[in-house]
Amino acid sequence: MRWIGLSLLAGVMLLVGSSCTMLGLNYASLDTANKPAATPPIDVAALVSDPGERARLKGLLQDTLYGAWPEGLPVSFGDWRVIVPDYLEGRGTLEELDITIGAGPGARTFQLVAAFPSGAVQVPVVIAQTFGSNCATFPEQPVTSMDGDACTVRDFGKFASMVISAVFGEYIAEAPIDLYFDAGLAYASFHASDFVPDDEDEAGPAIEALGGNPNPGSTLMAWAYAYSAVITALEADDRVDNQRMAILGHSRHGKAALLAAAWDRRVDAVIAHQTGFGGAALSRSPSGERLDRMVKSYPHWLAPSAAPYAADPATLPFDQHHLLALIAPRPLFLGNARRDVWADPNSSYRAAYAASAVWRAHGETGLKDDMTHFDPAADIAFFLRPGGHSIVDDDIEAFVAFLKAHLQKTAQLPSQVTAP
Template sequence: MKIPVVLLGLISLSGYVSGQTAPAKPLATTVAGIPVNYDEDKVGTYTLPDVLTLKNGKKVSSKQTWINERRPEILGLFEEYQFGKMPAKPADMSFNVFDKGTPVFDNRVTRKQITVYFTKDTTDHKMDILVYLPAKATKPVPLLLMISFSPNSSMSPLDAGVKVGFMWDKNGNRLPAAKTGFGKLDVEKFTSEGYGLATIYYGDIEPDFKLGYKHGIRGYYLKPGMKYPADNEWGAISAWAWGLSRAMDYFETDKQVDAKRIALQGVSRLGKTVLWAGAHDTRFKMVIESCSGEGGAAISRRNYGENIKHMTDTSRYFYQFAANWHKYSDDFNASPVDAHLLVSLMAPRYLLMQTGDTDYWSDPKGEFLATTAAEPVYKLFGKNGPGKSQWPAASDTSLTYRPLGYYMHKGGHGTVPSDWDIYLNYIKRFL
C-alpha cells in the first residue's frame, strides 16, 4: 500500500497524465519477499459469502431482517476479524471552538477551527478540525469531511490563519507541519456551491507507524497489564475511523452544519478508513472512497496485486488491522469477511467507489466486483448500483451517479484533478 498523492486542483504526481498512453502492466514481482500476481488467469478460484444469507442459512428478504439481523452480523464479523472493536464515545470528550468564524478568501468563506479533546486531560489526545463554510449561508449546510495525510495548515497553505499543526515522522518524532503536504484544499470549489469543506490530519488521532499506538489513542485505551491491543481489538484504521465519529459528535453540536448531510472522503489507507467509518457509523450519509484496495474495496479472495499477506506482514502494515486478520494471510478464502460485505454495510446510504485504471496494486477490477456483489443489499432498499454492466473503461461515468457508484480515472493510485469534479457532482446529486 502506497502513500498516495492527494490533490485538489493540482496535477497528479502519479506518473500518468490524461492523454498519455497507459503504462504497461507491471511484471510479476515480490513485495517484502511475498509474490505479487498481476495475471488475471492466476487470481485463483473463490466463492464470496452471500450478502443476503444469515450465518444460520436463512435468506434475507426484507429491510427489517437486514437492519436487525444481517447488518449487525456482518458488522460484528469485521469488528472481530479485520478492523477490530473500538471504544464507544468517550464520556470526558470536549470541544474547544478556538476559531469561531473568521472571514477568509475575500469574505466569501467563513473559517472555523475546533480542537476535539478525547480525554479529560487535554494535554495529549486531541485533534483539530479545520472547517470552511459558505459565508452567505443562511441555514445549516451539508459538508464534505476529509481525513488527510497532511496537517490542516499544510492542506490550506493559502490561509495564513490556520493553526500550524504538527506531523509525525516514521521515527516517532513530532515535527512542525510543512507549508505544503500531500494535497491542497480547493475550498471555493465546494463553498461556492453551498457546501462546507473540512479536514482532519489522521496523525492527530494516531501516528501511522508500527509503534504509533504508544503515542496515539489506542495506547490510551490499553487495559491494565496489556502492552498491545487484543487480537480482536482495533488497529490503526479503526482508530482513525473512531476519530471521524468523534468529529461527527462535534458537528452534531454545530448549528451552522447540517449533521445529517455529511460525506466522508479519503484515499488509500484513508479510503479504507472512510469506508469502515461509514460502515460502522450510520450517521454519515455518504462516503467517497478513493483507491482503498486490499483491506478496503477490493475483493481479498482475488489474488491480484496487494493481498492479505502483504498487508499483514510485520515489515509493512500489520498494525492497521486487528491481529485476527493475520490468520488469513495464507488462505484468503478462509476469511469470514471480504470487501463486498464491507461495501454492503453502507446501504442504503450513498457510496462512490473511485479508483484508477493503472492502479494495479489496488486491483481496480476487484473493487468493481465488490461493488456488483454488494448491490443486492441496495436493491433491497430500492436503490441501484452498477447492475449487470461490464467493468467500465477509464473516465466512463455511466455507472458513477448511482447510490452505489463506481468511477475509474485514467491514471494510478490516488486522485487526479478531474476526480474532484466527479466528487462534487456526486455530492450535488445525492447529498
C-alpha cells in the first residue's frame, strides 16, 4: 500500500520541477470569443438521424487515437460479499464484488466496492474509477487490498497523505459516501489499475493477454470498458435502477468516462472532471499538455496509431467535440479549474460549445451561459472553480448537485443498450 503513496509523492515532486503551467501557477483564459472555433464541424443532422454517422465517428476515434473498443470481451462476476453490514453507523452496507474481464488465463479480476443505502430498492448509482486503491478509497474498512488480503493500512501513510491531499485535494482518494447517501445515491468504485495497470511496461502485456477479439486498443479504452463491465454487474442487482446509472472520473479516468459513455448507451449521466487532452480539450489547441506531450509521457494511454496525429493534430479527421457529441442527449458534467491550464479549460469549453448543437437537435438545451456560470441542471453542465488539478469540497458539491438534477430526468430516456 505504501508504495502507491510513495509513487504519488514522487509524482508530486516531479510536478515541483515542472513548468508553471503544469503546476497551476497560471490562469486559464476566460476569453472564448477570440479563440478558434472547434473544427472540423459536426454534421448535426446526420449524427441525430443516421446511425451510420455515429458508427463512422466511432470508427475514426478507434482508428486514430484510442484503438479498438473490445466489443464482446467476456465479463463475469460472482456474488456480493457484505463486509460491513452497519456501514456509516447503520446508514447502509459496504459490499464487495469480484468482476472478471477477459477469457482464458489472461483474464483479469478486480474488486468493485459498493455502498448501498439501507433498504435500497431501485436507487440511482454513481460509478467511479479511482486513483488510489480500494484501501485508500475506503479507509479503515476491511476491503480487499491489491495483494488479495484485507486492508491493514489506512491510507498512503501519514506524510504522503498530507502531501497528496494538499496538492490533489481531500477526495483524490477517499470517497465522501455520506454525501452520496444524503442525495439518495448508491456509490460503487474500483481502482482502475487493478484491471489494467497505469504503467507503460505493464499495460500492453495485460491488455494483450485478455483473450478478446479484439482486445482494447489502449489503456484508456480498457478502463472505459471496465466502466461498462461494472454496469453489466450492477444491472443484475435489484437495488439499482438501470435507468439511473452515472459514471464519474477525474483526469485520466475522466477521459475513460467520456469514452465509456460514447460507446455504452446504458450510461445515463457522465461526470468527467478535468479531463484535458484525450478527453474534452481540443486536440488542435496549442495550450497546456497537448497530445504530443501526452504521447511522450503516457504512451500507453492512447493507441500506437496516435503518434503521428499527436505530432500534427491538424491532420486529425475529428476533434474532441465529436467525442462529446456522441454522448448527447444524455447529461454531461465537465469539471475544470481556473489554474488547471495543463488540462486547458478554455478549449474544453469550446468543444462543449460546438457539441451543444447536437443536444439542441435532440430537443435539449445543451450548454448554457459562459465558462464562469455553473448550472447543474444544464444538459452540458460546465463547471469552473478556483484552484488546480484536484478533487476538493467544491467539486463534490457540484457533482452531487448535477446528479440530483439529472438522474430523475435520465430515467425517461429510451433504452439504447450496447452491452459488453
